[in-house]
Amino acid sequence: MKTVVAFLLLFSQVFALNDEVLKHVKKFNGFNLGHLHNVTSANNKFSASLYKTIAEANGDENVIISPVSIDVGLALMYLGAGGRTAQQMAAGLHIPQDHISVRLGFRHLIHSLRSSNDMDLEIANKIFLQTSLNIQKGFRRAARKAFGSDARELNFQKNSEKASKIINQWVEKRTRQKISEIIEPGVITPDTKMILANAVYLKANWLTPFNSDDTKNEVFHSKTGNETIVPMMKIKTILGFKHSEELGAKVLELPYQNEVASMFVLLPDARDGISDLESKLSTVDLATLFTSLPPEEVFVKIPKFKAESAIKLKPHLQELGFKDMFDATVANFSGITGQPDLYITHVLHKAFINVTELGTEAGASTAIVIEARMWRPPPPEFIADHPFMFVIWHKKINTALFMGRLMKP
Structure with a gap:
């Protein structure tokens, strides 16, 4: 039985983004904002549900996740899903069962994130394939155009150690050496056919720094x-x-x-x-x-604090209804290879955040006001x-x- 390992990663060295959605504008930079609103609204619902299951399972431990990182990775897999697998993924992600809307929405989302020139923000996707694995042209095209994801062939079967090293190096580079060894020994097996990697890195300065x-x-x-x-x-x-x-x-x-x-x-x-x-x-x-x-x-x-998490998301996603995609007997990702022979074995997620006073150059000004x-x-x-x-x-x-x-x- 062929296997796909879905792998998701995130890193944050400081924090988030902002400015209200232009709800009444039909198009922005050539994109239909309706498609963008669909995927962002869906991501917010998925985020709340996933966070709740992870928090409940982690007792009194710190938790840090990147919902958008996980969402992007699963949505890309959804484009290759069919039948009940696709229905469960659409329901769990709260996205429409309309591939065109999903592709356009995530294309706009990723484009908007990469266009944030006011902060150090990077989002990257890459598909690592077993050598000689044939994937559908439509899936490869959608991955490239909608998710900005290119593909690289690796030999998981004959040299899993080298494959792990290459993927881990890709992750380290995209996260400025903050996340390492996301692929641990034993994750890649002779049955591994594909690994989807996603990385998010963010560093931003406070508008008003702490002294x-x-x-x-x-x-x-x-x-x-x-x-x-x-x-x-x-x-x-x-x-x-x-x-x-x-x-x-x-x-x-x-x-x-x-x-x-x-x-x-x-x-x-x-x-x-x-x-x-x-x-x-x-x-x-x-x-x-x-x-x-x-x-x-x-x-x-x-x-001031630092927090990091390394989470195996499979049980949390199963709790949210993502069941068939992990079942080798019923998973249907025929949109990827043309055959319903792929299933997901791992969804791995790492995250890091560092909160400090400045993270920026500091200035000073003095004014004497008498009142x-x-x-x-x-x-x-x-x-x-x-x-x-x-x-x-x-x-x-x-x-x-x-x-x-x-x-x-």
């Missing part, structure tokens, strides 16, 4: 009540901020330079409220929530001293690039 001189060691309270001393960044400035009664959490926007990207931080009211927050996530329209934050002067304290004193109430506080969620959001495309939670800085 490193203000960073002090303070207490972070874990979900179980344990205390850890962490470097806590501080700033008081005007930011998008509101309290969501529906989520039982404060929501804060930390924009990046040129306001093309933002990190949204969701801080539960209760120190042990992270699970309750995550359970409510799928009931909230994040696009509406994130565009409704009024500007307000806020005093913010948030830890009469006027009493004002103190600004609201956003003290992230207990587990919280974060979402990196592309505001022009209106979809989640990265999402995760910090349980242990």
